Amino acid sequence: MAAAVYLLCALTSLACAVLLLRAYAKSRVRLLLWSGLGFAGFTVNNALLFTDLILLPTDISLILPRNVAALASLLLLLYGLIWDMSEGRRGRGGEA
Template sequence: MIVATIYTLCALTALLCTVLLLQAYRAGGYRLLLWSGLCFAGLTLNNALLVLDKVVFPDVDFSYWRTSTALVAMMILLYGLVWDTE
């Protein structure tokens, strides 16, 4: 029960970070906030898949999908950090 609560709180925290970063981007227009917000959107999806994998469907393996979403999220942030210039 505690594990499910912790996984869910992690997903909600990532969702909150996503919302706050994208709101700050809309208000300020700094592109790094956009890339960070998109990264956290991917991490939110990653955490939601973690909840599905470990709590809802414990006999189904979502590890490929979880790893893929985390990789794409980090690649988005890496692109924003390295190649996007203001």
């Protein structure tokens, strides 16, 4: 049952990444790009989680690569939400 949940999480993250990146290709809104890249990283994180806990439960630990993928994904989202959006506000003449 846990394997199904891990796979569904990975597939959901992949679907979100594809939809966000496809929307970015049409509209060129950079927040969609950063969100899509973040969800692509979450897909990698979920795939590593499945591999670590289901396929290789006692052989090796993938906790470091999992955490690196999660951190990189969160940093992409943070960059897109804070710094990239504040640059967009300055470019439109708003207060930053």
